[in-house]
Amino acid sequence: MTLLDSIVMQGLGRHGALTAEEKTLLLDLELNPRRAAAGEVLWQESADVDLFCVVKEGWAYSYRNLGNGSMQILKVYLPGDIIGMRDFGFARRLAGVAMINDGVISPFTHQQLFELIGRSPALAASIIATVVRQQAMLTERLVYLGRYAAHERLAHFLYELYLRLKRIGAVTDNGFVMPLSQEQVGDALGLSAVHVSRTFSMLRDEGLVVRDRQHVVLPDPQALARLVEFNDTYIDETLSPAFHGFH
Amino acid sequence: MTLLDSIVMQGLGRHGALTAEEKTLLLDLELNPRRAAAGEVLWQESADVDLFCVVKEGWAYSYRNLGNGSMQILKVYLPGDIIGMRDFGFARRLAGVAMINDGVISPFTHQQLFELIGRSPALAASIIATVVRQQAMLTERLVYLGRYAAHERLAHFLYELYLRLKRIGAVTDNGFVMPLSQEQVGDALGLSAVHVSRTFSMLRDEGLVVRDRQHVVLPDPQALARLVEFNDTYIDETLSPAFHGFH
DNA sequence: CGGTTCGTTGAGACCGTTCAACCCCGGTGG
DNA sequence: CCACCGGGGTTGAACGGTCTCAACGAACCG
Numbered sequence: 001m002t003l004l005d006s007i008v009m010q011g012l013g014r015h016g017a018l019t020a021e022e023k024t025l026l027l028d029l030e031l032n033p034r035r036a037a038a039g040e041v042l043w044q045e046s047a048d049v050d051l052f053c054v055v056k057e058g059w060a061y062s063y064r065n066l067g068n069g070s071m072q073i074l075k076v077y078l079p080g081d082i083i084g085m086r087d088f089g090f091a092r093r094l095a096g097v098a099m100i101n102d103g104v105i106s107p108f109t110h111q112q113l114f115e116l117i118g119r120s121p122a123l124a125a126s127i128i129a130t131v132v133r134q135q136a137m138l139t140e141r142l143v144y145l146g147r148y149a150a151h152e153r154l155a156h157f158l159y160e161l162y163l164r165l166k167r168i169g170a171v172t173d174n175g176f177v178m179p180l181s182q183e184q185v186g187d188a189l190g191l192s193a194v195h196v197s198r199t200f201s202m203l204r205d206e207g208l209v210v211r212d213r214q215h216v217v218l219p220d221p222q223a224l225a226r227l228v229e230f231n232d233t234y235i236d237e238t239l240s241p242a243f244h245g246f247h
Numbered sequence: 248m249t250l251l252d253s254i255v256m257q258g259l260g261r262h263g264a265l266t267a268e269e270k271t272l273l274l275d276l277e278l279n280p281r282r283a284a285a286g287e288v289l290w291q292e293s294a295d296v297d298l299f300c301v302v303k304e305g306w307a308y309s310y311r312n313l314g315n316g317s318m319q320i321l322k323v324y325l326p327g328d329i330i331g332m333r334d335f336g337f338a339r340r341l342a343g344v345a346m347i348n349d350g351v352i353s354p355f356t357h358q359q360l361f362e363l364i365g366r367s368p369a370l371a372a373s374i375i376a377t378v379v380r381q382q383a384m385l386t387e388r389l390v391y392l393g394r395y396a397a398h399e400r401l402a403h404f405l406y407e408l409y410l411r412l413k414r415i416g417a418v419t420d421n422g423f424v425m426p427l428s429q430e431q432v433g434d435a436l437g438l439s440a441v442h443v444s445r446t447f448s449m450l451r452d453e454g455l456v457v458r459d460r461q462h463v464v465l466p467d468p469q470a471l472a473r474l475v476e477f478n479d480t481y482i483d484e485t486l487s488p489a490f491h492g493f494h
Numbered sequence: 495c496g497g498t499t500c501g502t503t504g505a506g507a508c509c510g511t512t513c514a515a516c517c518c519c520g521g522t523g524g
Numbered sequence: 525c526c527a528c529c530g531g532g533g534t535t536g537a538a539c540g541g542t543c544t545c546a547a548c549g550a551a552c553c554g
Contacts, residue, residue, distance in 0.1 A: 064390050067476045072390045086386075089372075089379045094386065125336075132336045135382050138389060139333075139341065143311050143319045145392040146437030150542075182501065190393030192543055197501060213551085229314045397510070428532065439511055444534055460519095495554100502549075509542085517534075524527080 002030060002056070022123055025116045030054055030106040042083065042097040042105070049093055050091050051107040052084035059102015059179055062086065062095040065188070073188035075138065076100075076161070076180070080168050085131050088113075101179040108231075140231070150199045153189045156228040158209060162218055163230075175217035257331015269370055272363045274316070277301055277353040287291070288343040296340055299331035306426055309333065309342040310434070320435035322385065323347075323427070335360075343344050345463050348426040369376065387478070392437050397446045400436045403475040404412040404454060409465055410477075422464035 018026075033056055036042070042053060045064060060077040074095055077083050083105075087093050099105075112188045117124040137160070158178075165176045182200070183193040191199070203209040208224055210217040218224055265273075265359050280303055283289070289300065292311060307324040321342055324330050330352075346352075365372040384407070391400045405425075412423045429447070430440040438446070450456040455471055457464040465471055 056394065064386075066394055068394070070394050072393045074386060074389065086382070089376055090383075094383055102317060129336055135333065135385070136337075136341055138382070139311075139321060142321065142385065142389045142392060143313065145389060146319045147313055147315070147317050150496085176495080181499090193501085194503090194544080195542055198542090430532080440533085441512080441535090442510055444532095447512090448534080497552105497554080499552085500548100500550085504547085505545090505546090507542105507544080509540105511541090512539075515534105516534085518532090520529105520531095522527100522529080524525100 002054075013077070018208050019120075025120060025123060029108045029112060029116070030056065032108070033104050033106045036099045036105050037105050038099055038101045040099045040238075042099070043093055045093055045096045047096075047174045049087045049090055049110070051109060052082055053090075053097075054085060054106040054108070055079050055090050056104040056106055058105075059100040060096060060097055060099045060103070060105075061100055061180075061184070061188070064095050071187045072190070073139075075134065076188065078161075078164055078168065079103075079170070081179070082127075082130065087135065094135070097195060100184070107200070141188075150191055150195055151202055152190070152228055153184070153191070154196065154199045155208065155224055156230065157185070157189060158216065158218065158220070159224045159228055159230055162221060162224075173217070174219065175215060175220055177214050178211075178216045179214050194218060257318065265369070266367075269367045272367060272370060276355045276359060276363070279355070280351050280353045282349050283346045283352050285346055285348045287346045289346070290340055292340055292343045294330070294340045294343075296334045296337055296357070298356060299329055299335075299360060300344075300356070301353040302326050302328050302330060303351040303353055305352075306347040307344055307350070307352075308347055308431070308435070310344050311343045318434045319437070320431060321388075322381065323359055323435065325408075325411055326350075326417070328391065329374075329377065332374075332381065335378070347431070388435075397436070397442055398449055399475055400438070401432070401446045402444065402450060402455065402471055403477070404406075404432070404436055405463065405465065406468070406475055406477055407472045409468060409471075420464070421466065421468055424461050425458075425463045426461055441468060 024126050036058065038058075042060065043051075055077050057079055059079075060083060062074045062077070062083070064072050064074065066072060074086075077097075083097055086095060114125075119125065140156075140160075148156070160176065162171060162174075162176065165171045170176055180188075181193075182196040185191075186193045186196045189196070200209065200211055204211065207219060208227065210219060224230075283305065285305075288296075289307065302324050304326055306326075307330060309321045309324070309330070311319050311321065313319060321333075323345075330344055331340075333342065360374075364374065387407075391403050395403070404465075408425065409418060409421075409423065412418050417423055427435075429443040433439075433440045433443045436443070447456065447458055449457065454466060455474065457466060464467075471477075
């Protein structure tokens with residue numbers, strides 16, 4: 001999974017094919033791939049902001065460790081996502097990032113990002129669009145934490161993963177691999193691990209989610225989408241026309 | 248309260264005074280002020296994105312109306328804030344915005360924003376910094392919704408308002424005016440209005456918050472800050488040095 | 495085969511919700 | 525001036541969703 005694939009798949013490159021220089025700029029971000037082991041902390045909260053990363057293989061998550069001993073997972077990163085944009089413009093990390101399973105990441109520097117932005121307004125727009133979309137996903141999570149019950153939070157979480165995985169071709173027969181432990185799911189949804197287990201059982205009994213170890217199947221994605229009233233405008237978002245005129 | 252005052256007060260203008268042109272660009276955003284009545288909806292969710300607004304007087308909030316009949320308030324806007332940046336780059340609003348009390352707002356267009364960004368990299372950096380800071384505030388709220396109890400959520404909410412109001416000079420003797428109803432506070436914190444009332448009583452009994460109608464006093468802000476382990480790096484944030492080198 | 499991690503299930507406690515009654519206060523109209 | 529009304533806030537009681545603690549089971553790994 002290269003960033004180029006990801007960006008094209010996400011439809012950001014559809015407005016006129018990318019130029020050769022733009023493709024080069026994107027590929028330059030992935031010149032230094034390295035393996036990262038499950039559980040590896042890429043950086044801690046409050047660390048200096050130096051690098052961003054493209055996730056090439058594996059999953060990662062950003063998190064905050066709280067004073068009361070618990071953890072809140074802010075976002076799950078999938079292959080093709082850029083990690084660290086949350087801290088763009090800050091001197092220190094607002095959240096830590098760790099790998100969920102074994103994977104491959106490509107770090108690149110602030111400097112490279114500035115260069116890319118300076119050279120290609122189209123790519124700058126794409127980057128900004130991904131940041132904005134991430135903010136929208138965060139907002140959606142906030143809404144669910146504030147106002148929905150456990151089974152709705154979990155259903156929404158799984159359906160969002162399903163959509164994001166589908167667009168990078170990681171879904172077959174409505175099923176996908178979900179390497180998060182139930183403890184981690186709980187940390188993302190503001191629930192205890194025990195209650196995540198019970199909630200999975202509830203969704204299984206209703207025929208909405210079948211899970212076996214790390215494999216999840218959504219037998220009827222539409223039914224799940226109705227349950228959570230999924231608003232997918234923030235995933236298949238349309239950029240403002242004015243924005244494209246900006247180049 | 249002009250945007251110029253606000254940005255200077257927020258320290259974004261400290262790196263070299265703004266040029267005359269930059270000041271003009273900022274003031275141009277506020278050429279069309281108008282009154283807005285309490286409860287007035289500035290725009291609804293899914294409406295076309297056309298305008299942004301500077302809040303000159305009064306408070307506003309962005310919100311999402313949910314299928315189960317409840318509402319989630321995403322953010323409270325104070326004088327000097329820019330409303331609508333959440334939707335920058337989108338064709339449609341991700342959230343509605345309404346006035347909390349009577350106030351004055353200055354709408355400006357996408358076009359004006361692009362012009363400002365094109366003419367002054369320094370102001371573009373300031374704008375981006377405010378967007379990033381808003382995302383950080385949203386993240387902080389998410390953490391509290393996910394992992395903290397009612398009294399901690401409320402204490403954190405009040406302390407954040409206290410800090411933001413202090414920097415625009417709206418705090419005297421540790422007190423400020425808080426025009427939100429308890430229903431609205433509940434919609435922001437994911438609590439019922441009834442429990443907001445009980446939680447206010449609890450904080451009062453502990454000597455942390457004194458409230459009389461719309462007037463709130465924090466007798467010991469430091470104690471409150473300790474209670475919520477307030478991390479103010481996202482309010483008094485430091486922009487990355489690399490970012491300033493970008494101009 | 496023993497240890498470890500992860501997931502399941504049960505029981506009890508707790509926090510927050512819902513429903514309801516009541517109060518306080520400001521506004522309005524007689 | 526008073527009667528009435530309505531919105532916001534307070535308080536009580538019962539319900540329910542989620543948490544915690546604990547025991548147990550299943551899969552993986554040395």
